[in-house]
Amino acid sequence: MITDPEPCSEAVEDDAPLGLCPYHLQIAHDWVAHDAGVSDLLPTPCLACGARLGVRYPSGWLCAVCEWRLGDIPDGESVAPRVDVVYYLRYGDRIKIGTSVNPRQRFAGIRHDELLAFERGNRLTERKRHAQFAAHRLDRSEWFAASDEILAHIDVLRAGIDDPWAQYALWRSQQAALHG
Structure with missing residues (x-):
């Protein structure tokens, strides 16, 4: 323990959390x-x-999210965490509601203009959304007319989220942290 031979004579600021200069x-x-x-x-x-x-x-x-040490390189044995998501893609005035565990790869095969949102969930969640928005479904596909009801749901999913990909990365890191 270090001690000063003489008490400090410097002024303590009024809003200091401790009586220290x-x-x-x-x-x-x-x-x-x-x-x-x-x-x-x-x-x-x-x-x-x-x-x-x-x-x-x-x-x-x-x-601060997954506790990975900066500078460490992931080895080939690391298993990517599985995160099932329901996605909402816009193409023109249509919205596709689908599910994937690898959305980047999945989106490469789907013509779309924009990723609107992600929602954590699997096929069961996807089926619930298809049933919820059935009145706006186009034929028997996963595409829906861009209705106020669907857009309101997407707005709720995007509340406070600037980038759906950042949200997806957070979910993946949380999953990785849970499984070491």
Whole structure:
């Protein structure tokens, strides 16, 4: 333990959380950060999940979402986490409601203008959505007319989500963290 031979004579700021001058408050912060880490943006996206938020320790960075150590390279034995999603694609004035565990690969084979949203769920959830929006279904396909009812549902799914792909990456990282 380090002690100053004389008490500090520097002024303590009125809104300081402890009775320490700015210099000694910074020393206390650095000491705590050594064990607890400091949350900050990662220098590069996490290779495991794509997240940008990390925790910086003296020994290096960890992803704040999946705890992957920055700089570690995923090996070939890592199994990608399975996340079933129901997707909503727009093509013109039509919306496709489908499901996939590998949406990037799936979308490569579907003509579309835009990914509108993801919803966690499997074939059962997809069937529920097809039944829910049956009045707007085009023929017997997975395509639906872009009705106010469907667009309202998509708005609920997208609330607070700027990029559906970022949401999907978060779900994958959460799944990876749960299964080590």
